[in-house]
Amino acid sequence: FPCEVIRNFSIIAHIDHGKSTLADRWASKQTLTGTIQMKSTGINQQVLDKLKVERERGITVKAQTASMIHMAHGKQHLLNLIDTPGHVDFAWEVSRSLAACQGALLLVDASQGVQAQSISVFHIAKERGLKIIPVLTKIDLPASQPERMAAQLQSTFGIDPSEILHISAKTGQGVDSVLRAIVDRIPPPSGNINSPLKAFMFDSLYDRYRGVISLVSIQDGIIQKGDRIASCHTRKKYEITEVGVMHPEEVTTSSLQPGQVGYIACNMKESSEAHIGDTLHRVGVPVDPMPGFQPSKAMVYAGVFPVDSNDFIKLEESIKRLTLTDRSVTIQRESSTALGQGCRLGFLGTLHMDVFRQRLEDEYDANIIITAPTVPYKVVYKDKTVMVSNPTEFPDTSDTSSKVNQVQEPIVNASIIVPEEYMGEMMSLCFAHRAENLDHRYLDSGSTSEASARAILTCTLPLSEIVTDFFDQLKSRSSGYASFDYEDGGYKASDLAKMVFLLNGKPVDALALIVHRSAQHEVGRKWVKKLHKVIPRQLFEVPIQAAVGKKIIARETLSAMRADVTAGLYGGHYERKMKHLENQKESKRKMKRIGSVDLPQDAFFEILSTK
Ligand code: GDP
Numbered sequence: 158f159p160c161e162v163i164r165n166f167s168i169i170a171h172i173d174h175g176k177s178t179l180a181d182r183w184a185s186k187q188t189l190t191g192t193i194q195m196k197s198t199g200i201n202q203q204v205l206d207k208l209k210v211e212r213e214r215g216i217t218v219k220a221q222t223a224s225m226i227h228m229a230h231g232k233q234h235l236l237n238l239i240d241t242p243g244h245v246d247f248a249w250e251v252s253r254s255l256a257a258c259q260g261a262l263l264l265v266d267a268s269q270g271v272q273a274q275s276i277s278v279f280h281i282a283k284e285r286g287l288k289i290i291p292v293l294t295k296i297d298l299p300a301s302q303p304e305r306m307a308a309q310l311q312s313t314f315g316i317d318p319s320e321i322l323h324i325s326a327k328t329g330q331g332v333d334s335v336l337r338a339i340v341d342r343i344p345p346p347s348g349n350i351n352s353p354l355k356a357f358m359f360d361s362l363y364d365r366y367r368g369v370i371s372l373v374s375i376q377d378g379i380i381q382k383g384d385r386i387a388s389c390h391t392r393k394k395y396e397i398t399e400v401g402v403m404h405p406e407e408v409t410t411s412s413l414q415p416g417q418v419g420y421i422a423c424n425m426k427e428s429s430e431a432h433i434g435d436t437l438h439r440v441g442v443p444v445d446p447m448p449g450f451q452p453s454k455a456m457v458y459a460g461v462f463p464v465d466s467n468d469f470i471k472l473e474e475s476i477k478r479l480t481l482t483d484r485s486v487t488i489q490r491e492s493s494t495a496l497g498q499g500c501r502l503g504f505l506g507t508l509h510m511d512v513f514r515q516r517l518e519d520e521y522d523a524n525i526i527i528t529a530p531t532v533p534y535k536v537v538y539k540d541k542t543v544m545v546s547n548p549t550e551f552p553d554t555s556d557t558s559s560k561v562n563q564v565q566e567p568i569v570n571a572s573i574i575v576p577e578e579y580m581g582e583m584m585s586l587c588f589a590h591r592a593e594n595l596d597h598r599y600l601d602s603g604s605t606s607e608a609s610a611r612a613i614l615t616c617t618l619p620l621s622e623i624v625t626d627f628f629d630q631l632k633s634r635s636s637g638y639a640s641f642d643y644e645d646g647g648y649k650a651s652d653l654a655k656m657v658f659l660l661n662g663k664p665v666d667a668l669a670l671i672v673h674r675s676a677q678h679e680v681g682r683k684w685v686k687k688l689h690k691v692i693p694r695q696l697f698e699v700p701i702q703a704a705v706g707k708k709i710i711a712r713e714t715l716s717a718m719r720a721d722v723t724a725g726l727y728g729g730h731y732e733r734k735m736k737h738l739e740n741q742k743e744s745k746r747k748m749k750r751i752g753s754v755d756l757p758q759d760a761f762f763e764i765l766s767t768k
């Protein structure tokens with residue numbers, strides 16, 4: 158396939174707007190015409206979403222690629238779909254996949270309209286100079302309003318309504334017109350087959366047998382089995398053992414040429430050698446590297462501990478394996494007096510964290526406790542600035558001798574799209590989460606009939622305010638209509654303090670939190686109440702306290718219980734009595750001792766897993 162018949166594109170779409178359905182349509186057509194040999198694994202297989210968690214949640218986490226062959230103007234064209242995740246947490250993966258594309262489909266559900274996530278990804282695509290093809294899908298739905306949504310696309314993105322395609326991936330209507338538009342509107346990649354090899358690495362996978370598999374987009378030259386290549390970044394040399402394309406399963410080919418997107422296997426053993434954004438060249442024929450990527454930035458940190466402390470080695474091994482397929486997670490060891498040995502992991506966002514947790518449980522059968530998420534703070538001292546992403550390392554800011562000049566927290570520029578009647582509710586939600594610079598405007602004026610106008614609200618919010626239950630509240634307070642997205646907004650000075658929880662006067666390290674002082678009493682009371690509910694009574698009275706610095710903010714007292722738990726049971730209740738003793742024995746095994754207080758591991762699980 159020469160350059161001029163290749164098109165590299167991706168699909169920008171909000172979750173559930175029909176990206177996978179459209180991709181599956183194309184793929185099934187390909188199988189029917191026999192052009193591509195695909196592994197057939199049933200009718201409902203979603204071509205792009207390979208992970209179990211992706212299929213269950215209907216989201217794309219890991220960018221995938223799929224190639225298709227399409228006849229147009231009497232010629233076979235090779236269309237490479239480079240999938241992008243549709244969620245804000247994965248903006249890094251998005252820009253990485255877009256770097257290998259010349260165009261993108263902006264896919265919008267004609268019954269739902271533009272959502273916040275589409276806007277941010279659209280801007281990334283625009284900035285990269287990609288040709289955008291607007292597509293309204295699901296026009297078969299009675300609730301679809303293609304004219305109104307076309308007007309929305311015009312006012313939101315400045316798109317000319319005459320460029321918009323109207324399709325239904327379900328009935329198949331217009332699905333081919335999209336392929337034609339890809340061929341006609343998106344420019345082919347440029348590149349010269351006679352120039353020295355220049356390959357851009359935009360992703361890597363790990364295969365137990367072949368080692369690291371890199372996904373590359375060929376800029377110039379040609380790459381074949383047996384070639385000797387080198388990395389611009391590490392200067393390491395490798396011999397190519399296999400090249401091919403993703404169809405969407407791997408299909409070996411004899412070579413990869415300019416404009417093609419595919420995979421290479423070389424004798425690369427460690428995934429740390431594969432640098433996303435690296436440029437590869439032929440040994441002895443150096444080239445100028447392509448502008449690389451910023452490394453991904455972890456925005457949410459949490460401690461992950463095994464429920465059974467004996468499982469630590471196994472857990473760490475599972476985490477390491479999982480990060481081979483998800484390079485954006487950072488790992489450090491962490492130990493806690495309450496929870497034992499564990500790992501502190503950094504994630505791109507809370508959805509990313511949830512997904513990682515689920516993958517650990519699904520794919521590695523891990524039984525874990527995960528601590529409350531913390532964002533990375535900057536603690537400014539007179540002569541240095543320290544990043545702190547673990548509450549236990551946070552200094553006591555109320556202690557004047559601590560030499561801390563200032564504490565800064567990450568903030569985000571947030572946008573929320575809602576029908577106008579929810580605007581007031583959304584504003585109060587934002588204000589309750591320390592919003593500033595609040596502003597809003599209308600995206601359209603609604604339709605003549607029942608549908609109300611849509612408005613976009615923008616503001617800045619501390620990142621820490623949206624990593625807890627913000628998203629759930631947003632959804633419930635807008636009856637599910639609001640969509641939300643955010644971008645990095647830098648750092649800002651803030652009045653923050655470390656809150657510690659004491660059981661019988663002893664701090665429980667795994668529960669420490671960083672709070673804004675304006676909320677310290679509320680947060681303290683809430684957590685102390687929760688602990689009181691979850692912690693089993695002991696043989697003696699146990700004070701449960703929340704402290705900031707030396708000051709006690711909130712307190713509950715756990716009253717003592719009688720020594721014999723079976724004392725209240727009598728006579729014919731033998732079975733119940735036995736069961737009770739059995740339970741007691743069972744939970745004894747998993748007890749953690751904090752000072753003189755016995756805490757079952759389950760209690761931690763309950764404290765940390767309920768929001
Ligand atoms: P994704 O999250 O963007 O990948 O969305 P999916 O492809 O998983 O689609 C979300 C839902 O919309 C599924 O229930 C699909 O069956 C449905 N859907 C997708 N395309 C169409 C369409 O053109 N018409 C109708 N009526 N439903 C569709």
Ligand code: MG
Nearest residue numbers: 176177215216
């Ligand atoms: Mg999908």
